[in-house]
Amino acid sequence: MPEQSPTSAPTPNGKTAMIIGAGPAGLMAAERLAGEGYAVTLYEGMPSAGRKFLMAGKSGLNITHSEDLETFLTRYGASRERLEPHLRKFGPAQIRDWCAGLGIETFVGSSGRVFPTTMKASPLLRAWLKRLDGLGCKIHYRHYWTGWNDADQAVFKTPDGETTATADITVLALGGGSWKRLGSDGKWMDILQNAGIKCTPFKPANCGFDVNWTDHLIDKCAGQPVKPVTLTCGTQTVRGEFVISKTGIEGSAVYAISATLRDQWLETGDATLTLDLAPDRTLEDVTTRLTKPRGKNSMGNHLRKSLGLDATKTALIFEVTSRETLNDPTKLATAIKSLPLKITKPRPIDEAISTAGGVAWEELDKTFQLIKRPGTYCLGEMVDWEAPTGGYLLSASLTH
Ligand SMILES: Cc1cc2nc3c(=O)[nH]c(=O)nc-3n(C[C@H](O)[C@H](O)[C@H](O)COP(=O)(O)OP(=O)(O)OC[C@H]3O[C@@H](n4cnc5c(N)ncnc54)[C@H](O)[C@@H]3O)c2cc1C
Structure with a gap:
């Protein structure tokens, strides 16, 4: 040039x-x-x-x-x-x-x-x-x-x-x-x-991924952003936001980690993304806040009032965790800080x-x-x- x-x-x-x-x-x-x-x-x-x-x-x-x-x-x-x-x-x-x-x-x-x-x-x-x-x-x-x-x-x-x-x-x-x-x-x-x-x-590259969402989650959350959040796959961690789609996940933070996630999926036929839904709080802080009695609050209200989690994050937690985890503040805090999200496959190359x-x-x-x-x-x-x-x-x- x-x-x-x-x-x-x-x-x-x-x-x-x-x-x-x-x-x-x-x-x-x-x-x-x-x-x-x-x-x-x-x-x-x-x-x-x-x-x-x-x-x-x-x-x-x-x-x-x-x-x-x-x-x-x-x-x-x-x-x-x-x-x-x-x-x-x-x-x-x-x-x-x-x-x-x-x-x-x-x-x-x-x-x-x-x-x-x-x-x-x-x-x-x-x-x-x-x-x-x-x-x-x-x-x-x-x-x-x-x-x-x-x-x-x-x-x-x-x-x-x-x-x-x-x-x-x-x-x-x-x-x-x-x-x-x-x-x-x-x-x-x-x-x-x-x-x-x-x-x-x-x-x-820079692609979305499929997740086996329930119809309930799709109805409630498709098109909704999840933010702020950190995503971890292997040794890579990305902070930002992503969007829940009808078929899975897409958006900037997903694209940023997509090469690592794709390669893990190609190597093992399986890939899991770990989400931190409360990236600005420590595990101790989340645990302490969740341990306070929730009284007559629904779980959704409790998560919103104690941690500021919105309806989409709450729906994700309900989607991925068991009832036992939801009822145990220590386990729930761990899930919020490291929510495992199983990926089924990358979206088609086109x-x-x-x-x-x-x-x-x-x-x-x-x-x-x-x-x-x-x-x-x-x-x-x-x-x-x-x-x-x-x-x-x-x-x-x-x-x-
Ligand atoms: C939705 C979307 C958003 C994007 N946003 C960004 C962004 O914001 N920033 C960024 O950095 N990148 C972005 N990209 C990526 C970026 O556009 C590409 O990386 C870039 O265009 C690649 O340039 P290229 O010239 O190598 O190839 P291309 O832009 O793909 O150009 C190749 C050309 O070759 C022609 N061609 C192919 N085969 C033949 C053939 N056999 N005979 C004759 N002609 C042929 C094609 O028609 C095409 O015109 C985005 C991509 C997409 C899809």
Whole structure:
């Protein structure tokens, strides 16, 4: 990426670049390569660009995070080492400058997350496409890549039949395997595997989980938030809130712990989340308060008056604990501080905000180039990294 994002077509270098996939990763690759003088052509399977990016903007486009870079880098877990050099060159600070260069100011929300002031993705995407147009980038929509032919040309399915293309360099930016209706159907994985490129199977990331709720709990609590709460799985503990859904649990705190919970479920076929429904009180405090006689108060009133627990938390306690526990203040206090919630399975991959898995790191050199296909690069969510929500997904998709 040039120091300054170019705003007009630079001197051509006489070379061509083909970018397949017009999500954030592909569009950023187009900007960079056009800035280096390549004649850039983008190919996108859908009728328009950045559909998942636009969807991300529906609930407030969390484009990056403002925490210090060292902490930020830890969010990429095992992939940190491979992503770090890129994120140090084009990371949170550069993303904010880049947004500003497109006329989109950003602000830091109370949690440290960074959003455009407009919150939406559409003004940013519009300005970005205009810039790419100014740089001479061409975009062919409804061009769905189906692989390479015997002549090693890229083959596209279009409404007018099949077409082929070649270029000096190719960038694959085909996304992960969730929300297929937005274009990223993950079918590229078979194509690459058939070409001898190792890919790690997709797994849902930042996803909800199913719980065998009773009909009573669904009737009473579906759609209700549980907050504040801490969730523990193995050695990971997350504080925040989640939502009870008809099928189980979803929402920010669940997404934050979802990789650990998913992996436990994959390893053992079973996973349990431990909830602390009174995270601001010690076990002793909860026990003392529950030991006071409840008189004529119902259990719900008793929990509300003595601990401030709302109806949803109370319903959860009733759902998960036995009558014996409810009648024993010491056992009840322990249950409130560490309520075991059995998960049956992650929600289907297509519902996940992102996917783990993708092109294995060992197939890529330090510039994201496929070692077995020099001149072909893989960028964005299709590479085998995962990260929590918080702007980390787009940050890693935009880096290069
Ligand atoms: C509901 C939701 C909310 C989100 N919110 C946030 C958020 O606030 N912050 C954040 O950091 N992240 C968020 N994300 C995740 C983020 O949007 C993705 O990680 C990011 O879009 C990945 O960028 P990408 O360019 O790698 O892939 P994509 O955005 O998926 O783009 C890939 C492109 O490739 C095209 N394509 C795929 N296969 C083919 C083919 N065979 N031929 C031609 N074209 C093809 C697709 O149509 C698509 O346009 C959210 C995701 C969802 C679903």
